[in-house]
Amino acid sequence: MGIYVDALREGWILLSSGTLDVWAIIVTSLRVSGAATMIALLIGIPVGLFVGLKRFVGRGVALLVFNSGMGMPPVFVGLIVAMALSRRGPFGDLSLLYSQTAMVIAQVIIATPIVMAITAAAVSAVPRELRLQARSLGAQGWRVALLTLREARMGLIAAVAGGFGSVISEVGAVQMVGGNLQGETRVMTTAIVQYTRMGRYGYALSLALVLMAMVVFVNVALTRMQTSAQQWERQ
């Protein structure tokens, strides 16, 4: 156990004294994964809503694609995006590889299927009668959609948590397309890999604990939102 105690002690000293530019790394993580989650929600919710509510040819295939997308290996996404953005790739002229933009692109691709799948599952669980009733009362298509989303809000909260959780803790893709450049594209996960490789377990563990705390915090916050939504519902 000595190895953990030593690393924890070293990590605590680093965090509290601010010697490690840990805050810059955390801010980069939040900025990149926050932006990616927002974009994933903007794309994923409407598509998930459509697929969840409409009955159309190929719906089963679409759902299968989303659900498989949830299990898509991030390194695969990283490889495809890295190839596309590299100088010899189709988008090489944009000089985007090893930038925060590249990381956001990769994370959007990872998070969007998750948001879509959870949204689709949440809205298909909203009772059909509710929508029919709304429609019979004269509600327009988009109003019905909004009503459905409101009913499915707990599922949407899960979509936010799922999307954000998947990208903030992801390492393979951001390493490949971000390059872990200090002060630019270094995020918590890639920094943890780097410090472990350097044998600096204290640095690595302190960042890992911050990451862990962040994921717990987001989930606690979302669970509280869900609980208050439930209470509101009962009233």
Place this chain on the structure above:
Amino acid sequence: MHHFSSAPRSRRLVGLGLTALMAFALIGCSQPAQKPASPAAEKPTEVILASTTSTQDSGLFDVLIPAFEKANPLYKIKVVAVGTGEALKLGETKDADVLLVHAKADEEKLVAAGFGIERRDVMYNDFVIVGPASDPAGIKASADTTAAMKALKAAGEAGKAVFISRGDDSGTHKKELKLWAASGIATPTPGTDKWYESTGQGMGETLKIASEKGAYTLADRATYLSMKDTIELAVDREGDKGLLNQYGVIVVTDAKNQVGGQAFFDWVLSAEGQKVIGDYGVEKYGQQLFIPNAQ
């Protein structure tokens, strides 16, 4: 909670899947036991060799390890390729049996601290400064390495060049820091010095990043040659005495398989091991990548 109503069923499915997995695992475990014991000699024991990513990226282990295992069928080498910092740490924690690294001062410190039995020179290769073929910093024409480093800094500050550092405490990174110091230049700071970036990653990744950014970097020749065709970087500086890179081998004291570590140590320093090292790369790249120099 309609959308959660399917949870128990899926949980049951997961449970079923787990049970099946465990059953498979059990079958898998019991099978070898049923087979009659192999008449062949003892099962080879595993020797953990901690080395650096650049050594692995060079491809040397792909010929060195099979040659060793052929000569010593009792041992099976498992290479753990990490940064020099972690490789040395694996020696301290006795998670490796033998080390093959290139940071002489730190290696000697490790042995002096009692973590290693003995350190011996094995081979050397050389570093090259690679960058755009157009050489915007003009280091090809510099009188020596010191002048080249100064030219890199000047071009960087003028916005004409970028230098990418490994920044990972590796042997290559340490060499780079030494080159700045020897040129009387304070170590540049990523972020503050806009022309200097730090990847914190291995040689292969760093070369790719330098290529994408049209930047300079310090690389070991072997890794550079093995990647030359996939990147757009040319050798802008080579052959200086200050660019040599010495490798050492150390057996870890009281390691789990110290005997195996010792066997690798002895073999790699023997005439046979040294020949494998000296021959490596000649066929593929038309040049020797490592010069054996065991005493």
